[in-house]
Amino acid sequence: MRYSLASLLRQACSGHRGWEPAWRDASPKSAYEVIIIGGGGHGLAAAYYLAKVHGLTDVAVLEKGCIGLGNAGRNTTIIRSNYLLAENNPFYELSMKLWEGLEQDLNYNAMVSQRGVLNLFHSDAQRDAFVRRGNAMRLHGVDAELLDARRVRRMLPILDFDGARFPIQGGLLQRRGGTARHDAVVWGYARAASGLGVDIVQQCEVTGLLREGTRITGVRTTRGEIRAGKVAVSVAGHSSRVAAMAGLRLPIESHVLQAFVSEAIKPVLPCVVTFGAGHFYVSQSDKGGLVFGGDLDGYNSYAQRGNLPTVEDVCSGGMALMPAIGRLRLLRSWGGIMDMSMDGSPIIDRTPLEGLYLNAGWCYGGFKATPAAGYCLAHLLAREESHELARAFRLDRFATGDLLDEKGQGPQPNLH
Amino acid sequence: MVDSAYGPLSPFAAMPASAGTGEGVVAGEREGLGIARITARNRQLAALEQLVHKRLHLALPAGPRRMRSGDLAAAGVGPECWLMTCESAGNAFAAGLRDSIGGHAAVVDLSDAYVMLRLAGARVREALAKLVPVDLHERSFQVDDVAQTVAEHMAVTLWRLEDTGRGEAAFELSVGRSFAQSLYRAVHDSAAEFGFVFETR
Amino acid sequence: MSSHRLAGEGAIQRDQTLSFTFDRRGYTGHPGDTLASALLASGVRLLGRSFKYHRPRGVLGAGSEEPNALVELRTGARREPNTRATMIELFEGLAARSQNRWPCLAFDAAAVNSVLSRLFVAGFYYKTFMWPAACWEKLYEPAIRRAAGLGRASGEADPDTYEKAHAFCDLLVIGGGPAGLAAALTAARPGARVILCDEDFLLGGRLNGDRHRIGGESGALWARRSEAELRSLPEVRLLTRTTVFGVYDGNTFAALERVSDHVPVPRPHQPRQRLWKIVARRAVLAAGALERSIVFGGNDRPGVMLASAVRTYVNRFRVAPGRRIAVFTACDDGWQTAFDLIEARLDVPVIVDARRDPPPALCAQARRLGVRIMPGALVFGTRGGAGLEGIEVRGEEGHVSRVRADTLAVAGGWSPNTALSTHLGGRARWSEAIGAHVPADLPPGMIAVGAASGELSLAGALRTGAAAGREAAGSAGFDAPLEQWRTEEEPVGSARLWSVPGCRGKAFVDYQHDVTVEDIALAVREGFRSAEHLKRYTTLGMGTDQGKSSQLTGQALLAALTQREPAEVGTITARPPYTAVAIGALAARARGAQFKPCRLTPSHRWAEERGAVFVDAGEWRRARWFPLTGEADWRSTVAREVAGVRTGVGICDVSTLGKIDVQGADAGAFLDRIYANMISTLSVGRARYGVMLREDGIVLDDGTVARLQECHFLLSTSTVHAGRVMRHLAHARQVLWPQLDVQLASVTEQWAQIAIAGPRSRELLARVLGDALEVAGAAFAYLACAQFLWHGRPARLFRISFCGELGYELAVPARYGEAAVRALMAAGGTLGVVPYGTEALGVMRIEKGHAAGAEINGTSTAADLGLGRLVSARKDFIGRVLAARPGLAAAERPALIGLAPLDRRARLSTGAHLLPAGAPATLSHDEGFVSSTAYSPTLKHWIGLGFLSRGRERLGERMRAYDPLRGEDVQVEIAHPVFYDPAGERVRS
Amino acid sequence: MRIECPFCGERDHSEFAYLGDAGCARPAPGAADAQARFVEAVYLRENPAGAHRELWYHEFGCRSWVQVTRDTRTHEILEVRLAGASAAP
């Protein structure tokens, strides 16, 4: 059933009895043309584009638990395409373009909200780095503006401009950046993919890969063996574990990142803000909570929860930036497992094993990439070649030295 | 140029000398200490211990403890590594140590690297509990115990002194000299509730 | 105003009266009241409006799980939204306002939402608001945002302070009810270190709200006596008004003490709140149980309350929540409410028990007291406007009766308060015995006791509490005898009644988020059948109470709708904080200027006196320039400083550079492995520029290495990398090559270091050093270093120069740094010595083409920086192997170049990209960027450094420096990066 | 998380800086396949869900590098020792 105001009105009159499941909760068949491991945003988007763009519908997305409860269900929902490197920027801009038409495409309101992303700077050196990045964006036709402190103040009077340890000097603004309702993205893709015939199989954990020589031919799961022509791994923080089933080691570490939400209040923040002198970034959700986060906890973890020092660190960043939130209360904190790659950039590539494909290394920035990652992974799976905008996201770039290190932190994932 | 111009001024000179009412925490700056970091040369630990014992009449402690002998003290600050102090010896202390034990240990003068506060008073533990994440209970942190830790993002070193004549706990807390004012402010704010007094001589 | 205050003692101080306002109207209460109890005592029942439908809401409970009675507390900068009236301790002058209503609480325009509620079902926004696309951001979203959000933040900086404290103990007791008190007493008596936290301001837990007896005295009195005993024990710390809100790894607990929330403003030098970080060998979870409501039509009408809360208001606060109070229960405990009400001479029209056969003893007692009982009956609707007027009951045989009542006490059963037992990922287990989840798989060292563990009776609480206290004391080496406290038997039977079928009106599961039974049914229909999906789709349990009042019921309903057992559906994840915590408290002192420590240079005070303008460089604060009166702007100041150095002599405090002392027989060999260039060949008394790589082949840092003695080196690092380099060296020394004889020490803080630069620097030095060290002529050549005594103190001199002039760096013990600067300034007066700051330093290093932070940015190789010739091919060192990867050795990599505008009047801007002259501005023509720029007072035009693909082959080429962000587009010429004295004659002069 | 520093005693992990996998020793720089081995050592580090041997630096304490064995699923710390001790010949 198409979603619209009309259908909503019709259903309201009949007690909403006529709604159908948003997606089919499928049972696994014995074989598929393509299996995607991981029912997060990326896996579901890839399945959707496989069906929609490439006409491939003999596809299953296998999810060990329920879809969308991994990082897709716990990120801070920021979307932006304000990257520096020529290999990254166009890719994220493709994603931004897909976001801009997503709701009409999926017939699902994912609440894509282009409220702007503002990166604050507090020193000349930071400003210079931001200008370089902003210019790279503009060279690619991406919007970017440089704001001085006065304009930042006009836009965000709630920030601390007086007494700060590191006064705000200005900011780099991408107006087209913003947020999207994370759960709705998952459900929207699931519904649309399912509508095109994709099987979404929940409670189906992949526990092993079926292998003939150097070829992967299917998966072993908690719901039995399933054969497949191609298998794509799109499991975010669990990439190393699934790769290990194929005997592969990845240039990835799993780290925990925490996120936070405050009690809901009336609107105070018109856009997404990142603090340049501490670990803190924030936006306000449609429900009214300030959704914020900061740095990784900094150690390998699969525990999906973090520790107190990071909570304190993030909140002090928040208070340094916005002393007006002091009496506002932190409502909930949680953690997610990030697939931190060794240079901070992702991998969408074949693996040394035939029939096995990898979409990983998204670090804490893969939500915004959801449409493009799905799109490019689908392209790779269907066409057997990298999408031109994802060509640099190679698995062998660490061996060749063609690193994509936006921040220059080197092979130290907890610093990216 | 006259030599007197070549003299130091306390980094605390311009800081507020008291807060709140009462004397729950009394602070003072430790001045004139000679401080040297000594690190045993590879595989020279035993020889160094013997030499220090012989020449300085001091047993180097094995862990984060402090041993004293007259004006001298050695605080364990790392494996095979100590912070030695000598009352009112200043920079000459390290030079002298280098001569006597330099063969077995790297001796580095750190007399100026730290500022040190002596903190005492009936409420000193409560004030310190707001600063350092170390258990300072009298059973857990005994006289001459040493801790290197962090206080409001600053690396600090702390040891416990003998209780004062009034039976109150006393500590020495040091921090890198560039942090002097930031640490002072933190101590001041933590102690204000109990009454804070900074005594200058 | 008719008072609802009852006679009798309770736990309030009747002899004192406190005035307060709610929605600007004045009321009074007593010390010991909460805002909720004081408002109820004044007959106020309407306290707020719900999130979505703006339905009128009153007080539901009496604790921190309250979902309804949220107010804006205090005014001005202290205004605090969404504060639970049930937890606000009354103080003189308290001002509170209702929220999420317009224009006023009694008449809220947005209550029309309630009419539209058939449209506003769970997830309705995902299905609509999509057309036209542009309207989402312009129209729909702003409207949704304005409607959402409950209270308002003050918008002003929080004027209060917060602090943190660390605590350590053998036993942390979470909750000071009978179970917690028993645990604390048992463990503390023999001497264990005990911390007991309770979020209430009164210890005793349910003992204060109920009329239990322990050992012949009232439970409340027992609690007072236990408290007094605990206070008398030296190793016990009692923290009331303190919520343990998070459990973290390593037996670390976070607790929030509300130090001053019960007074009008914090007392001098006291914080508003204190964050306790507690490390506890053992923890006892004695957090009690939470009573559940029952879902039936109109169950949100003000006047419908939890039965235990009704008892608490009557017994503890001596407040009658109403005059005619009906009871609707599914458990034995509910009956006690009726008995207590009658004891307080209040009218109880009926006890409706959903069970067919309530315990005969209870029935008999009710009959004795003359209360009508309706076993096997259900309340299915309520009547009234913004307050309850009556209930509708369906009897066992289906007949409907209406009962007049202004209050309904609902007892849906108890759920152990398991949240803290699951913060580390353990799951609570469904207990068929009590029809709720109980802790299982607890964090290491934690024991659950009393109602929190599912032991719902008082006797059970005391018994399990004492046993846990004994165990905890034992683990700390104390032998604790067990005390047996005497109590009466207490009936704790209950039925599973989650919702009443066939309701009239909306039946709420989550009061705050207006989640109804129909919403849950809809979600199930649409496939959101796991507890987590249900939560996210309906927002069940996502409000400020985090589902404490709704979660279990919602899950049980989900189970019923999907024909599963509650055990199968499971729970959703409880997360810290247990109750919401002020963000200010988590930051405490780290805000404003105190956000991070500030490191001052040795000459800071002197620079301040000179009127220096400062700049933050990481934690350091450095002098940026030293303006003189009459100077037009900072550029002229900097130009003067540069000229002063280039033509005369200047001094600059460079103490912030990292300094590492390296000693040992293998120090030279060690440094050969650290630096890309050769170090071991350096002669004693000489210094050398060095560059070190990360193992991935990228430059980590640069600096100088001085050989003070055969086995004694001194390294300098850049200011920002000092810590990272020290860590890197320690790693190499301890982990990679522990067999080498090397000793490392950071001496950054020990030495003040002052650059003395300019053609007349030697003269100045000679004046101040006098006989201390000979610097004339060839005596102290370029790159020489020496240690000597100056004023009887150790000093060091290095002939190195960052700015490209004849120059030195003089090091003195840090405490003498200021004196040394003053001495240099005094001696240099007749030489026209200028102090210069970081800005002039920056200009001069750009003139000299020295790479700094903008160039050594974590992505450049030594070759990129033009330092390839330094890299030794004769030895192994960190980074050598991987620097040879094709991607890092490629010819088209960006190389460091210099830039000058063709039009010499034009300005260069940092961050501009380099495009071939005439090429269109697209990414494919992006060949490099400008990393640093400065106006060169020496060359009289702007210059810059940058990176350009194959840059070194392109000297003289013309390009565009394109900066659309600033609207600049300048023609530039690619130049050699060294603009000034390329032959390096001046430094050697 | 509390790490029992072999020198200082038990401290909160926030006093330490983290490096990661302790298993990847520095390969022999002269080997014919040195580059491939360095790529492995630097980029392909262990990332198990379970016991993990890793390096931490007690930056705010005694400045020792310590090797911690920790379960990455529970954060339980199984063992701590000074890092260099084992590597010494």
Ligand SMILES: Cc1cc2nc3c(=O)[nH]c(=O)nc-3n(C[C@H](O)[C@H](O)[C@H](O)COP(=O)(O)OP(=O)(O)OC[C@H]3O[C@@H](n4cnc5c(N)ncnc54)[C@H](O)[C@@H]3O)c2cc1C
């Ligand atoms: C706190 C936090 C904040 C973030 N903030 C942002 C942000 O603001 N902006 C942004 O762009 N990005 C952000 N991210 C990153 C972003 O969420 C992720 O990069 C992105 O969601 C990852 O892709 P995914 O959605 O497919 O991953 P996931 O949702 O994690 O999907 C992976 C799925 O694979 C499943 N799976 C794992 N192993 C198996 C197996 N063996 N068999 C079957 N299924 C398996 C998992 O259960 C999971 O559902 C944030 C992440 C976190 C944790």
Ligand SMILES: NC(=O)c1ccc[n+]([C@@H]2O[C@H](COP(=O)([O-])OP(=O)(O)OC[C@H]3O[C@@H](n4cnc5c(N)ncnc54)[C@H](O)[C@@H]3O)[C@@H](O)[C@H]2O)c1
């Ligand atoms: N008859 C029944 O069915 C029934 C059911 C449940 C409870 N009870 C009664 O409840 C009592 C149970 O005793 P108990 O001691 O287990 O519980 P309690 O409810 O008496 O005490 C729990 C205490 O923990 C505090 N608390 C909760 N969470 C906290 C946190 N995170 N931080 C700090 N404090 C926190 C509360 O403020 C409260 O004071 C008995 O009196 C028993 O009779 C009876």
Ligand SMILES: Cc1cc2nc3c(=O)[nH]c(=O)nc-3n(C[C@H](O)[C@H](O)[C@H](O)COP(=O)(O)O)c2cc1C
């Ligand atoms: C953008 C965003 C907003 C959120 N807002 C709320 C909220 O208002 N209330 C709430 O209880 N949780 C909120 N959460 C947190 C979720 O409840 C949950 O903690 C998170 O999805 C992680 O799941 P977990 O805690 O079950 O592991 C939000 C999460 C995200 C990502």
Ligand SMILES: [Zn+2]
């Ligand atoms: Zn240590």
